[in-house]
Amino acid sequence: MAEFIEPVDKQKIINMLLSAYADEWIAAYYYTLTAYAIKGPLSEEVAEHFLEEAKEELEKHARLIADRLQDFDIDPPRDFTKLWEISGCKYPPIPNDPYDIDGWIAAAVKAEECAIKAYKELYQYTHGRDPVTEELAEEILRDEVKHRTDLINLLTKEGAKRL
Numbered sequence: 332m333a334e335f336i337e338p339v340d341k342q343k344i345i346n347m348l349l350s351a352y353a354d355e356w357i358a359a360y361y362y363t364l365t366a367y368a369i370k371g372p373l374s375e376e377v378a379e380h381f382l383e384e385a386k387e388e389l390e391k392h393a394r395l396i397a398d399r400l401q402d403f404d405i406d407p408p409r410d411f412t413k414l415w416e417i418s419g420c421k422y423p424p425i426p427n428d429p430y431d432i433d434g435w436i437a438a439a440v441k442a443e444e445c446a447i448k449a450y451k452e453l454y455q456y457t458h459g460r461d462p463v464t465e466e467l468a469e470e471i472l473r474d475e476v477k478h479r480t481d482l483i484n485l486l487t488k489e490g491a492k493r494l
Contacts, residue, residue: 339460345403347453348396348464351471352407353414354449355393358442359385361422365439370429377432377485381439384478392471399467420445433490436482440494443479450475 362385366378397407408414415421423441426434454468483491 339457341403344453344457344461344464345400345405347449347456348400348403349405349408350417350419351446351449351453352393352396352400353416353418354420354446355388355396356414357418357420357422358446359388359393361425361442362388362439365425365435368429369432369435371432374432377436380481380485384439384481387474387478392474395467395471399464402463419449433486433493436485437490437493440479440482440486443475443482446475447472447479 362381366381366385369377400407408417420442423438425438428434450468450472454465454472457465457468459465483494486494
């Protein structure tokens with residue numbers, strides 16, 4: 332069972348972790364969708380980037396969170412539809428036009444910004460109280476900031492104005 336340095340609301344941490352877990356799955360889905368849906372110039376290079384990010388969201392972030400939930404003797408949701416319900420970030424609207432690559436990227440940037448906010452909140456809540464979750468939040472936060480930067484760098488000048 333998890334040990335804490337200062338008093339902490341264990342259920343609040345669990346809820347924050349469950350929400351983050353859902354966000355990682357939803358991001359991975361949308362990043363995979365983006366990779367296969369976009370069309371036009373540079374779409375292959377951009378698609379590769381999105382597939383790599385989707386892989387990291389699932390294979391690293393969701394796994395780290397699931398492992399931490401297991402420390403609390405909590406399983407991730409068994410009902411896949413529950414993920415959308417408990418997600419704190421819900422994915423922003425995506426363009427209908429598969430050639431609007433900047434629009435797809437801008438949606439992903441907004442999703443990363445939501446994830447950054449969520450992991451900052453998790454870090455701040457657990458800082459000095461739950462060092463294991465604090466370290467997890469810090470590690471994933473670094474990755475999410477890098478994801479946002481990488482995505483911004485994929486935007487055209489016109490696309491950057493959409494943020």
